[in-house]
Structure formats: C-alpha cells, structure tokens
Amino acid sequence: MPALPPPGPARRLAVFALVVCVLAVVAAVVSFVAGNLIGIAWVLMAGVSSNMAWFYLRRAKQERAAAEAAAEAAAQDPVQTQG
Numbered sequence: 001m002p003a004l005p006p007p008g009p010a011r012r013l014a015v016f017a018l019v020v021c022v023l024a025v026v027a028a029v030v031s032f033v034a035g036n037l038i039g040i041a042w043v044l045m046a047g048v049s050s051n052m053a054w055f056y057l058r059r060a061k062q063e064r065a066a067a068e069a070a071a072e073a074a075a076q077d078p079v080q081t082q083g
Helices: 009-034 039-076
Strands: none
Touching: 009 039
C-alpha cells in the first residue's frame, strides 16, 4: 500500500495547502524577526492551511478506500443485475 493516495483533486489540494502552510510559517518567522506583529496573522494562516491539508489528505484516502471496496465488491459479484 503506497504512503500517499493516488493523484487526484483531493491530493492536489492537500499539496497546495501544505505549500501555503510552509510559506505562511516562513512569512511569520520573517515578520517576527523584523519586529512586526503581523506575524500573528501569518501564524493563524499557517494553522488554517495545515488543517486544510489534513482534511484533503484524509478525504483522498477515504476516496481511495471507497474505490478499492467497490472494485473488490465488483470482483466478488461479476454478474450484476441491471434494474
């Protein structure tokens, strides 16, 4: 089983959210070093984007699990009735 879910929209959004999180942390560090308190806003943005990354990563894993379950169910019952 691979460590990452297969490529798809949820995984792509998770990667984008992770990139935003890293950039927000860097901006917060730069702001605090420069003596600006606006770094607090960057820390908050990093928190929100990290939560988004976890959400989309979990969503991608759930989609993969559902697809695997559907494939397994189809393999066990090759004759499907159409209604």
